[in-house]
Amino acid sequence: MSWTLFKSNIKTNRTIWIIMTLIFIFYFSTTGSVYDPQGSQMLEDMMKMMPQELIDAFGFSSIGTTLLTMLISFMYGMLLFMFPLIISIVVNHRILAKHIDKGSMAYLLCTTNSRKKIALTQAMFSLASITAFFAVISVFGILICEGMFPGELDIGKFIFLNFYALLMYFAIGGIGFFASCIATESKHSLGLGIGIPVGFLVLQMLGNSTNSRWIGNLSMYALFDPNKLVEGDSFIYIGMIAFILSAAALYTGGIAIFNKRDLHI
Amino acid sequence: MIEINKLSKIYSNGKGVFDVSFRVSQGEVFGFLGPNGAGKTTTIRNLLGFTSPTSGSCSIGGLDCRTKTAEIQQKLGYVPGEMAFFDNMTGMQFMKFVSDMRGMKDTKLRDRLIDRFELESDRKIRKMSKGMKQKVGLITAFMHDPAILILDEPTNGLDPLMQKRFIKLIIEEKQRGKTILMSSHIFDEVDRTCERAAIIREGKIVAVSEIASLKSSLRKSYLVTVAGISDIEKIKASGLEFNMADDNRVEIFISNDYKKMCSTLAACNVTSLDVAVQTLEQIFIRYYGKEAV
Known part of the structure; x- marks a missing residue:
């Protein structure tokens, strides 16, 4: 680990990170404020005014009855695949592929640090940036909910939900990081790093909104089912293990390839 | 090392x-x-x-x-x-x-x-x-x-x-x-x-x-402008290696026979003398001949 490089990564990526995190928190507080402890009749009525296919595609189907289930349907459906995904894509592209494409990687490698050490530092940063996102979201989420509706949020499950989402993001980040390690040009890194996660998202939306629900199961996001977490279904552990294993494979594989490959810098 | x-x-x-x-x-x-x-x-x-x-x-x-x-x-x-x-x-x-x-x-x-x-x-x-x-x-x-x-x-x-x-x-x-x-x-x-x-x-x-x-081994080249045709004739007769650059301008190539060039030019009516920029191509000419460049 090179702490100097880690710090410089923070400086480069803090703006995008802060913006995306703030937007997510903003959505979180507005969504939370709609919650009505007496029942969600008003929301249900509102949802009926929208076409069913649209609601399904965005995963807003079951609002449920508790604050947690409502947050799950609004925040941990579609929005979860937007703002943190942008952080993940941008960060993973910047930390390696951009330096390789521009040539500034030459300076990183000319500083007595081995390739392995550089790649390891960047992998740590990639994981840390998304972990920080979910840590901040958890803390602010709890503060916002407790501020507005004291005692209504199942805090234990909420933290566990964020941990579950984080593990999925380790796997998503793994895709971006791997793409960043193997790319010779920026467009390859971005093509894979955006294309694969967004491709999975499209599969998921198709599965939700059409009769062929099996399409949705082709997406890795099918392993992320927060409603099962609420129900206490052990399916989520399968999902978690799958996310951890794919993240481990993608990050270590990426580092190994980066360590061996030719760099035209 | x-x-x-x-x-x-x-x-x-x-x-x-x-x-x-x-x-x-x-x-x-x-x-x-x-x-x-x-x-x-x-x-x-x-x-x-x-x-x-x-x-x-x-x-x-x-x-x-x-x-x-x-x-x-x-x-x-x-x-x-x-x-x-x-x-x-x-x-x-x-x-x-x-x-x-x-x-x-x-x-x-x-x-x-x-x-x-x-x-x-x-x-x-x-x-x-x-x-x-x-x-x-x-x-x-x-x-x-x-x-x-x-x-x-x-x-x-x-x-x-x-x-x-x-x-x-x-x-x-x-x-x-x-x-x-x-x-x-x-x-x-x-x-x-x-x-x-x-x-x-x-x-x-x-x-x-x-x-x-x-x-x-590097040949130097000098761009010489002379007053008239008779001077060109003198350069031609001297046995120096050269190229006609213009009607009254020649490019003379030498590697170390400065004396010959100086004595030839001394007899001519030289109006201008420039050193052409040395380039790697000139070294390649030496190693490959002109067609290689």
Whole structure:
């Protein structure tokens, strides 16, 4: 680990990170404020005014009855695949592929640090940036909910939900990081790093909104089912293990390839 | 110190470098000459361990360039052919960043170099001109006082005054016993600093030789303008090698027979005399004949 490089990564990526995190928190507080402890009749009525296919595609189907289930349907459906995904894509592209494409990687490698050490530092940063996102979201989420509706949020499950989402993001980040390690040009890194996660998202939306629900199961996001977490279904552990294993494979594989490959810098 | 042994690096498009061998001894300043795209940077990339050779090997200080890269970097300074930095930093921030990455504390040499090259180090690199970026690259390569320097077209973008200062720096470093490999497509620059040079063309080494012997083989050319046809006739009769450049202008090529040229021209009515710029092509003419260029 090179702490100097880690710090410089923070400086480069803090703006995008802060913006995306703030937007997510903003959505979180507005969504939370709609919650009505007496029942969600008003929301249900509102949802009926929208076409069913649209609601399904965005995963807003079951609002449920508790604050947690409502947050799950609004925040941990579609929005979860937007703002943190942008952080993940941008960060993973910047930390390696951009330096390789521009040539500034030459300076990183000319500083007595081995390739392995550089790649390891960047992998740590990639994981840390998304972990920080979910840590901040958890803390602010709890503060916002407790501020507005004291005692209504199942805090234990909420933290566990964020941990579950984080593990999925380790796997998503793994895709971006791997793409960043193997790319010779920026467009390859971005093509894979955006294309694969967004491709999975499209599969998921198709599965939700059409009769062929099996399409949705082709997406890795099918392993992320927060409603099962609420129900206490052990399916989520399968999902978690799958996310951890794919993240481990993608990050270590990426580092190994980066360590061996030719760099035209 | 630097040893390249039958190195080949062949890219998928068939280009690259083929069977390159040469060595640079301790304390030597070695020139690496070749036109753009000849394979200088490809060779240097292998020396820095950025790419793995297709076949052959190279080592620096006895350490293999691809596997012992980080160890080699301890005593190596490198100026890339293409300057690419962390654009959002200022020159100073970038140099501090590199020193921190190297874990070095002493900044005296860096500050002396900043003065020497008159670098405005507080400017954002993104906003710098090509020459200023080059200065940042040079200072970054020299600031940790490395024993070995690999410089890929180091004077790229520098104005003539800074080029002069750079050449002075190289000569000083040479006196301090540094080993330097310097690539260039300008013969003059190599001539002023290096003892020996390798010439590369289309991925193959054409010659490795003393600068002095390269120089003696280098034909100089003079552009002579004379008053009239009779003068041209005199030059024709003299046996000097020449080309008609114009009706009353000739380009005379000589390698060392200055006396003959002077005596011939003394008899002519010379109205102007210019030295044509020496280029690598002239060396290639020597090695390949004209059609090869």
